[in-house]
Amino acid sequence: MPQVSQKGQLMPQSPIRKLVPFAEAAEARGISIHQLNIGQPDIQTPQTALDAVKEADIDVLSYSHSAGFLSYRQKLAAYYGKQGIEMDANDIIITTGGSEALMFAMGSITDPGDEVIIPEPFYANYNGFATASGVTVKPVISSFESGFALPPISEFEKQITDKTKAIIICNPGNPTGYLYNKDELNQLSELVKKHDLFLIADEVYREFAYDGLQHNSVLNQREIDAHTIMIDSVSKRFSMCGARIGCIVSRNKELMATAMKFAQARLSPPTLAQIASEAALDTPQSYFDEVISEYVDRRDTLVAGLEAIPGVRVAKPKGAFYCIAELPVKNSDDFAQWLLESFEVNKKTVMVAPAAGFYSTPGEGLNQVRIAYVLKKEDLIEAVELLKEALSQYKD
Known part of the structure; x- marks a missing residue:
């Protein structure tokens, strides 16, 4: 058998x-x-997104560009700009959910046998993405008592080997709800710069920060532009989990050119869901x-x-x-x-x-x-x- x-x-x-x-x-x-x-x-789900699909004048449900609609990427860049994150449409590849964006990131920066460091507990599918890529997860435990704050940087350094390619964080965190502050991101920035690693930040919950706190994006750590990869998605932001639309964002041109090859291999993200996601960006504050x-x-x-x-x-x-x-x-x-x-x-x-x-x-x-x-x-x-x-x- x-x-x-x-x-x-x-x-x-x-x-x-x-x-x-x-x-x-x-x-x-x-x-x-x-x-x-x-x-x-x-x-x-925002009505504007649902209406955009209902009113779409389509004779042939065709492929989109492998990177996603240019109009959507331009509008997404403008959305980030309003949050103080200067991006270009060419720094964005639309993916089939945040999951595919993570797979593209993993595929673009690791080879079988490589390692990634993740503070745990972490989004369970990171384990699956790593296994699918032949990559080993090296965990750094965060404590319940601290509310799952960033563990000491010394604990990360203990895990770094010549096989280490990236540190992955989720901010705000799934499953913990922890929100990393600016000082914690500065510490991670210094670490990835020191050891020449990528810093992947899953920021799909960026809108949901409470008690007067502000979300801090890794894309604002401009001193490590070559190291940062941001993962995003419409699933939680607009209550559109079934749309399966996300994106991978980075100013590292070589990284994005590599990710584009993975995007071309899967042809394109879903057309109708991109129409809904682009329209959702008109949702008022x-x-x-x-x-x-x-x-x-x-x-x-x-x-x-x-x-x-x-x-x-x-x-x-x-x-x-x-x-x-x-x-x-x-x-x-x-x-x-x-x-x-x-x-x-x-x-x-x-x-x-x-x-x-x-x-x-x-x-x-x-x-x-x-x-x-x-x-x-x-x-x-x-x-x-x-x-x-x-x-x-x-x-x-």
Whole structure:
């Protein structure tokens, strides 16, 4: 019998999606599930984006340029300019989601056997992208007590070898909600300059910074223009996860020419979704003001509810719409599965993402879960009550 690849066997399961079969089985039994496991906002997609697709005058649904529509890239450059980030349309390649942008970045800067350093916990698919590229992730653990702030630079330096090609950060962070400050980015800038590394910043949650804090982009670290690669996406910003439109952005011309070869190999990003994404850039600031206010209210509701549960600790997020919670359980994988298989109150239960899958260090995060506060406030309140009851019943 033909064998699948070793790389395929090593590909990690998604901690976010691996429990879906258990959720489907629960729903088949008539159980309603509060899904706190996945970052799918319930926020309305801007009407201008939806209308652009409905009103598109298209006779042939054709390929676009491999880099994406020039008009979209120009408009995207102008959007960054309004945020104080001077970019040219040629510094941007439109991708099929932020995921493809990360794959292009990984493919453009690494060879099999190379290494990337990532502060953990981190977005679980970074593990998958690294495995697909034959690259080893070297983790640097950030602490729950610090709210998952940037670990000491000395810890990064301990991991640097002649195989190290990049440091990857997510800012604001998924799964932690941590927002890196200017001083932390300055420290990373000095490090990548010293060791001649790339700094990849996943900034798909850039709009969502709370408590008067400001998002700081790596693209504003102008002294390391040759080192910086920014990943972006419309998925969370405009509640357009299904559009699958992102981009890779860098002022490094050689890097972008290399990424362009990967873009040409997959032909082009989806045409209709680019039409929607370009139109979404006309969304007024009032939309984001309302969304941010809503997320802050949801965050505060969730954190207060979780902290009121005996034995639960929460690292309060400063951005994005996730938090990491420590639970009084030994193994959150088992607990999350039990929630779907064996627990319900009035035909309702909760789905969470076990946090161990957001670490690459074995044994880390076993008693943690990632919770996405993407549900309405009343649903979050009910979900927390269900979680409280579940923890009172659960036996490791």
